[in-house]
Amino acid sequence: MSEYVLELKNIAKRFGGVEVLHGVSFGLRPGEVHALLGENGAGKSTLIKVITGIHQPDGGEIFLNDKQVHFDDPLQARLAGIAAIYQELSLCPDLNVAENIFLGRQPTTVGGSINWRKLYSEADRLLTSLGVHLDLKAKARSLSIAQMQSVEIARAFSLNARILIMDEPTSSLTLKEVAELFGLVRRLRDEGTAIIFISHRLEELFEVADRVTVLRDGSYVDTRLVKDVTRDDLVRLMVGRTISNLFPKQDVKPGEIALKVEHLSLAGIFEDINFELHKGEILGMAGLVGAGRTDVARAIFGVVPPTSGTIQIEGRQVEIKSPQQAISLGLAYVPEDRQLHGLIPAMNITSNISLPILKEYARRGWLQDKAERSAAFSAARQMEVRANSIWQLARTLSGGNQQKVVLAKWLSTKPRILILDEPTRGIDVGTKAAVHALMSNLAAEGIAILMISSELPEVLGMSDRILVMHEGQMTALFSRAEATQEKIISAATQTIKTVRAL
Amino acid sequence: MTVKTPTASRSNLLLTLTRYREFGIILIIIILAVIVTLRAPVFLTLGNFRDILLDISILVIVALAQTMVILTHGIDLSVGSVIGLVAMMVAFTIKANPTIPLVVVVLLGMALGAILGSFNGLIIAIGKVPPIIATLGTLSIYRGMIFLYSKGYWIPPFQLPDTFKLLSKGTFLGIPHIIIFAIVVAILVYYFLNYTRTGRDIYAVGSNPDAAQYVGIRKQRIIFLVYVLTGIAAGLAGVLWASRFESSQTNTALGFELQTVAASIVGGVSISGGVGTVPGVLLGALLLGMINNSVTLVRISPFWEQAAQGLLILIAVVSDILIMRRVQRNKSK
Ligand SMILES: Nc1ncnc2c1ncn2[C@@H]1O[C@H](COP(=O)(O)OP(=O)(O)OP(=O)(O)O)[C@@H](O)[C@H]1O
Ligand SMILES: [Mg+2]
Secondary structure, eight states, X not given: OOSOSEXXXXXXXXXXXXXXXXXXXXXXXXXXXXXXXXXXXXXXXXXXXXXXXXXXXXXXXXXXXXXXXXXXXXXHHHHTTEEEEXXXXXXXXXXXXXXXXXXXXXXXXXXXXXXXXXXXXXXXXXXXXXXXXXXXXXXXXXXXXXHHHHHHHHHHHTTOOSEEEEESXXXXXXXXXXXXXXXXXXXXXXXXXXXXXXOSOHHHHHHHOSEEEEEETTEEEEEEEGGGOOHHHHHHHHHSSXXXXXXXXXXXXXXXXXXXXXXXXXXXXXXXXEEEEETTOEEEEEEOTTSSHHHXXXXXXXXXXXXXXXXXXXXXXXXXXXXXHHHHTTEEEEOSOIIIIIOOTTSBHHHHHHGGGGGGGEETTEEOHHHHHHHHHHHHHHXXXXXXXXXXXXXXXXXXXXXHHHXXXXXXXXXXXXXXXXXXXXXXXXXXXXXXXXXXXXXXXXXXXXXXXXXXXXXXXXXXXXXXXXXXXXXXXXXXXXXXXXXXXXXXXXXXXXXXXX | OTTHHHHHHHHHHHHXXXXXXXXXXXXXXXXXXXXXXXXXXXXXXXXXXXXXXXXXXXHHHHHHHHHHHHHTTOOOTTHHHHHHHHHHHHHHHHHHOTTOOHHHHHHHHHHHHHHHHHHHHIIIIISOOOHHHHHHHHHHHHHHHHHHHHTTOOBOGGGSOHHHHHHHHOEETTEEHHHHHHHHHHHHHHHHHHHSHHHHHHHHHHHOHHHHHHTTOOHHHHHHHHHHHHHHHHHHHHHHHHHHTTOBOTTTTTTHHHHHHHHHHHTTOOXXXXXXXXXXXXXXXXXXXXXHHHHHHTTOOHHHHHHHHHHXXXXXXXXXXXXXXXXXXXXXX
């Protein structure tokens, strides 16, 4: 008997002619949380999908409890006791919450009919144990990304698997939900479940993982005990160099007002939002996931116009009714959800990037291919998009690289006001530093930036001023000097009345 | 306050009603019924209603199967040809063996349909040919096979035994058999889609094929299955068709596939998959039946009949979309 429940030996995987995993080996012990770490496109998700039978390896062997196995499809892996949460959201939008949790294995009566009552009560029990409250009958389509992620977690936990794989499960969760999740993860680990955990947030890894395996460019680098490594060690293993300055914020003297929002409300969603955004300024929007920050951004961008209040752009009052109008006014909005709003999955990188600026490449209705290509190429390089070529379909990019393409796409519109919604979610440390440097440069060029972020270090590190929201209300506005982690957290969790009373 | 309560509860009732996808189409059915009755009072008689049900029974059977295909984001354009081919083969068989038991005839028709359907299923699920192309191909192939099989002959009514005609014409407790067939199929499909895992898998595959695959649903099998089931339904429809129209011709059910698709779509089934209900499709078929029926009743010139039908279907679909959009907007307010 080896010490591993799951062992991979020399796994290779090719897509088309390109090899993305080069002989990766990996051993998972029972009762451990094993983190998988690597830059965007390093091959983490691909390795996971080889384990769960979505992809078949082109070389190497997989052993489950010392027996060699070969999974032709995910069902075989599931029956062998492997459960997974994938990086891309995998819910059926037209089915409801409860059914999505039990998709493909709904509880049945003795007669073989689906036992809907049991399905709902089990789903309720599961979500409660995760500390999540959702309408079980709501269609998955209507959920926020954080809620979708919770449903996927509930689905994976409901399998009582011996091996649980989680590919960036926390990217959209609130701190509280993450804490609940980690509590459950530890409990499962103590009961002997082996867990593979992927995250780009290194602090999470230190909090929950026992061992960590690092991949770089599809190759195995090293496996270490988490308690024996430092953050810098991990970064060096991942990117092969040290990254010093994570928040390279330059001091920019704010210019005139670019965007002014007064008493902005969307009935039932958020109310009475007031702020000014100056040229060259980065205004951070902090708050818990679900505080209504994205809704404010979408209202300003004309996706769902506000029900009352006014918006001024460069001193002129405007009524923005559609995103097209917003774009023509010099706004750009990088949405938080790249799968639903950011990318056309079936188009290649070039077309995705040039989508909002196609007009510029058209002469009398015909596209000027070459110009389009070179512009896309330089935008992709600026964002360090890692792909086989700029013709690769967006759908087949790694999660973090999809995010970079979305950023590149909107930056190519050369906006005067840029709204970024969770700009570095799912992006590795190296690129994160690059994105931050880019933001800082854009601000220095006089672009006004509104940055929504749930990562406090990012908000504190990058913002000139910080607006905090809680449950649809604006609860505080801090300058860079007065903002602290504690002040933001308290404003993000307390109601407006208490904050005002203070 | 006492004054307020009844209005509140009434608007609540209206609100719950609008939650159902079928709300819009029911409204349209009522409006159409009122308009047609004003011009031709016979419309609102039990006899006429019975005629409509008789007319749509076969449509209901095949449209429900078509719905399962559309739920997976597919389409089966070959159903009309399958009906025609099965009707022809069954009619020839009965002509040769008039004493053959009806049960055997029905089973034979369904088995033939299953074979034709599984051929569709194979090219789509295994061969990965887009459904619209695959079934457009088999539409012609199966129709061509009718000519090859019958050598251009047709089976006129007098060559079919009365027992066979009674398969659809006979009544049970006053209800024509053919309507009972449709009701049974509707109940079976309803149960299958709502109370079996395979039924739910159909929705999952249509709603998000990757997600379905990730949770271990065998996508290809589900896709294969819906085409086989549609073949079986079309096979049954072929037998009933021969019995109801007491004959079989080379152009039997020509173009019928479009009606089955129309009934599904009018009934709220989403062409992009994952959305649709059995009650909705039943209403869709009913609305189509009413439209056909009223076009005859108000005596539109035969030249205009088809155009009028098409126009009415378009109006129905568009107003349904408008009504549902209204409802959505009110809800979000
Ligand atoms: N279906 C596919 N076809 C072609 N290339 C693919 C496909 N899936 C993944 N790749 C490529 O394989 C490489 C590894 O991708 P993978 O998704 O495993 O990265 P990752 O480590 O999970 O990155 P991230 O942190 O961004 O999620 C990438 O270069 C990606 O472009
Ligand atoms: Mg990944």
